[in-house]
Amino acid sequence: MTRFLPHPRLLDSPRHRDWPAFSAPQVPDGSPPPPTGADVVIVGAGPAGLAVAAALWHVGVRDVVIIDRDGAPVARFLGRVDRLNQRVLRSPYEHHPGVEGYRDCELRDFARMHWSLLTSVERREIRMSQAGHRSVVPVDVFDAYCRHTSVIHQVPQRLWLGEVGSVEPGADRVLVRGGDFTIEARHVVLCLGEERRDAPASWWSGDRPNAVGYWDEPVHPDAGHVAVVGAGLTAAHLIHNALDRGARVDWVLRKDTERYQCSDVNASFFRAEGRARFGGQARQVPWAERLALMSRERRASVMFEFQPLLTAAEANGRLTVHRGNGIRAVGDGHVELADGRRVTGDQVLLALGTTPSIGTGLLPEASVGARDGWPDLDERTLAYRHAPRVYAAGAAACMVLGPAARNIDGHRVATARIAGAIAAQVREGVAQRVRAL
Ligand SMILES: Cc1cc2nc3c(=O)[nH]c(=O)nc-3n(C[C@H](O)[C@H](O)[C@H](O)COP(=O)(O)OP(=O)(O)OC[C@H]3O[C@@H](n4cnc5c(N)ncnc54)[C@H](O)[C@@H]3O)c2cc1C
Known part of the structure; x- marks a missing residue:
């Protein structure tokens, strides 16, 4: 293919x-x-x-x-x-x-x-x-x-x-x-x-640590090494921008693999037949069925255009991808992964969606x-x-x-x-x- x-x-x-x-x-x-x-x-x-x-x-x-x-x-x-x-x-x-x-x-x-x-x-x-x-x-x-x-x-x-x-x-x-x-x-x-979706309260106690920012906030221009958390297009942009200014990047993904897709929604949902899966004149769709569809179809993904860039950066060691890892805690300039490992960076950038x-x-x-x-x-x-x-x-x-x-x-x-x-x-x-x- x-x-x-x-x-x-x-x-x-x-x-x-x-x-x-x-x-x-x-x-x-x-x-x-x-x-x-x-x-x-x-x-x-x-x-x-x-x-x-x-x-x-x-x-x-x-x-x-x-x-x-x-x-x-x-x-x-x-x-x-x-x-x-x-x-x-x-x-x-x-x-x-x-x-x-x-x-x-x-x-x-x-x-x-x-x-x-x-x-x-x-x-x-x-x-x-x-x-x-x-x-x-x-x-x-x-x-x-x-x-x-x-x-x-x-x-x-x-x-x-x-x-x-x-x-x-x-x-x-x-x-x-x-x-x-x-x-x-x-x-x-x-x-x-x-x-913006904020981090769960369990990731840190009290105030947000200093060296932790969200995707819609200013990024520290001197950060030579950043850790990016999230699997969507905003995460991809943060990574791309950091690589562009010469920084090293650690990318933390909860899923086992990143997903490249044109649109953030399956193309059929832009057409009448996709919308019909949520109801219409022909049939009433039960709430539970729509809810299940929504949770399945709102998965984070990255535009195809990023794939060559991110693949090359990973191959040459400027990007390290931590796949299949949830987050246990986030501190000042570090992330603790579910498997106990610690990822560090001058700044941790959270891109958790909306x-x-x-x-x-x-x-x-x-x-x-x-x-x-x-x-x-x-x-x-x-x-x-x-x-x-x-x-x-x-x-x-x-x-x-x-x-x-x-x-x-x-x-x-x-x-x-x-x-x-x-x-x-x-x-x-x-x-x-x-x-x-
Ligand atoms: C980084 C990013 C890239 C995206 N790229 C695309 C794309 O390429 N294509 C696409 O189709 N979608 C894209 N999306 C999804 C995108 O958010 C929507 O398509 C679009 O912005 C949604 O428009 P909206 O009017 O619903 O919301 P918004 O654009 O968020 O507009 C809502 C407005 O309402 C205002 N508002 C909210 N509450 C109040 C209040 N109480 N009083 C007064 N004003 C209020 C807000 O301040 C805001 O100005 C992207 C989203 C993000 C975050």
Whole structure:
């Protein structure tokens, strides 16, 4: 069998090119405060929030307020990938952020429109995508495309910097509260994304040891030897960056072997037949079956492009891989493995993945209806069953849409359901008010 091993040069796309007409977004300073009422409040302006805003624009719902901690579209996602020095997306050109069913200028169209700005390697990837093969998307193209999408759907005019502290559902209104604002909304869409997964409390007692950091924090630039814990793409980036600046690396993996895969989710889950394994009109899938699928399909993996680099580094002794070893404890500059061995480094870097934000802490617990860490959502509309004016897009929808719900492509499927449900209710509300006149 021929194995597809893309060239590692694909990992080196330039960043911060001068994309005409789409300058860096201005982060609002929080004043004036957001309006006190809106048809829809979207919490979170990541790829999911952007997709929902674009979908609502297309179905004619324009009284929309978006609140985001960073106050700019897709800022947390870009901040995370830039922190890791990740230059290409894991998802291909077909997985463009946008709206299911509307033929906006898509990610590949946008890249082709800016052909002269692309490197020859990047142009080749577009040709690969056009020929129906897997393609690699530069983060820089994605960033500019997200700005384009937000501008054409008038997102900057609807976006406010702020942190939502509570979402209080009522019979015909939902109150969205932050430190210095309260918005009365007819509908709320939670697009909260995922938080970094922290180490288990048993790994150290009390405060985190000094020489231990997480993947989304600054790495010590002088660390000549690092120990990286984790099996996913973030771990691979930390290793790649350390090797690049001449450091030695110890890589600690719980599984017996590392796993190389294009996407972090099996490709079938991006298609209707994969989603059908989680339910749909044809059949109700028992909760236990979906739970088992989720735990099997959310396994960490690394993009193929890393394989030649990491294999060569291991062969020449700059990378030592500790496979099949759990962690007993983590201390200042060392890791104690389950088999009793100790791995040392100037810095220990933890890349333990992320945990979906499902609305806990914002909504009352009874509204979330959490079961095994997942919210109780209506399968047709993605509304919380116990708070039907509040909806969830992104990773929180995995038990309805499957593991691809957390990815850029999954957001499009979620937004089609949410925007359709909200548009129908907004139209019905207008009709009722007209009848009451
Ligand atoms: C390093 C990395 C690389 C990835 N690469 C890919 C990839 O190539 N392709 C892919 O499909 N997926 C990728 N993913 C998965 C990726 O996280 C999702 O595709 C995408 O970021 C999810 O978008 P989101 O909008 O759901 O979440 P986020 O991008 O996290 O956006 C959520 C936003 O909501 C804000 N927020 C949360 N709570 C509140 C609150 N209470 N008040 C105000 N604002 C709030 C957050 O600050 C954030 O800005 C990657 C993930 C990581 C960590």
